[in-house]
Amino acid sequence: MRSPMKSAGMALFAARSAAFLAAALLALASWGSPLARAQTGPGGNPMRDMMRQMMQGYVPPPGMSADALPEPDSEGTRLMARYCAQCHDLPSPRYKTAAEWPAVFDRMNARMRMMGGGMMGGGMMGGGMMGMGRVEAPGASEGAALLAYLQRNAMRPARPEELQAGDPADRAVFLGVCAQCHAPPSPSLHPPDAWLGIVARMQANMQLMDKPQPTPQQREAIVRLLQAAARWSANHPFPRENQ
Numbered sequence: 001m002r003s004p005m006k007s008a009g010m011a012l013f014a015a016r017s018a019a020f021l022a023a024a025l026l027a028l029a030s031w032g033s034p035l036a037r038a039q040t041g042p043g044g045n046p047m048r049d050m051m052r053q054m055m056q057g058y059v060p061p062p063g064m065s066a067d068a069l070p071e072p073d074s075e076g077t078r079l080m081a082r083y084c085a086q087c088h089d090l091p092s093p094r095y096k097t098a099a100e101w102p103a104v105f106d107r108m109n110a111r112m113r114m115m116g117g118g119m120m121g122g123g124m125m126g127g128g129m130m131g132m133g134r135v136e137a138p139g140a141s142e143g144a145a146l147l148a149y150l151q152r153n154a155m156r157p158a159r160p161e162e163l164q165a166g167d168p169a170d171r172a173v174f175l176g177v178c179a180q181c182h183a184p185p186s187p188s189l190h191p192p193d194a195w196l197g198i199v200a201r202m203q204a205n206m207q208l209m210d211k212p213q214p215t216p217q218q219r220e221a222i223v224r225l226l227q228a229a230a231r232w233s234a235n236h237p238f239p240r241e242n243q
């Protein structure tokens with residue numbers, strides 16, 4: 001039997017896929033026009049521009065560049081730049097936890113194959129009529145290397161015991177606001193002083209991704225919780241395998 005979670009996920013996938021297809025078709029229509037091509041400039045990517053407008057809230061926000069990725073000059077970075085910026089801005093591997101990446105990666109891989117002409121082979125959506133052959137999908141060993149790169153550089157999730165340090169009301173706000181896009185992050189990731197700036201950056205991500213903004217009071221509660229928990233974590237180092 002299909003779990004309700006799973007069907008909800010499927011419905012979301014279908015809805016997002018429909019919006020994505022519309023964005024892709026529009027992007028291709030403009031790609032075909034020399035004027036539009038010129039306007040995007042050399043190296044411009046009409047698909048990505050269109051996705052930014054139509055899929056806002058679903059795709060990773062702008063802000064990550066290939067030279068800012070962890071492990072510069074590695075194969076993983078090269079594969080990210082080649083495959084993961086074809087349709088939307090380059091995602092940070094720290095956007096998701098190692099546990100979250102496989103499902104996201106599988107979905108992206110399916111999208112690349114579909115757009116690359118694998119699943120809908122050479123037909124309207126393939127390399128043929130619509131010129132969709134432009135999306136490349138990684139081969140099996142490249143795909144494995146990509147997923148390994150993402151997981152190796154993933155965000156470390158919060159562990160329940162480190163969140164006990166703060167006030168329960170603050171913790172509830174943190175869990176409500178900071179787990180909308182990724183698992184709640186570990187407060188041990190950054191020193192107490194750094195969290196104010198990171199929470200501000202996350203608020204900008206929320207704006208870019210059409211998510212509700214925390215109130216100033218909620219923001220204070222989150223920073224208070226993260227700072228208290230980061231202080232606690234500094235005195236209670238985790239076992240090495242969780243670092």
Ligand code: HEC
Pocket residue numbers: 016020055058059060080083084085086087088091095104105107108109111112115135146181
């Ligand atoms: C063929 C186009 C395409 C390519 C190539 C692509 N993506 Fe995506 N990506 C999408 C679409 C469409 C969405 C929004 C719908 C969704 O999440 O499935 C998305 C959303 C995302 C999200 C946000 C999901 C969330 O839950 O917030 C992440 C992260 C992501 N992609 C990572 C990647 C990575 C990593 C790669 C390279 C391995 C990649 N994408 C390559 C089309 C693509």
Ligand code: HEC
Pocket residue numbers: 060061092094095155177178179180181182185186189198199201202203205206207209211222
């Ligand atoms: C709208 C979606 C969204 C929400 C909600 C969100 N984040 Fe993020 N988070 C991101 C994205 C995108 C990245 C990767 C890009 C970046 O680091 O800005 C990220 C990455 C992170 C990272 C890893 C990068 C680093 O600097 O260590 C941490 C930690 C983090 N978020 C903390 C938080 C906290 C704390 C909150 C709640 C205030 C929060 N996030 C809410 C989207 C979100």
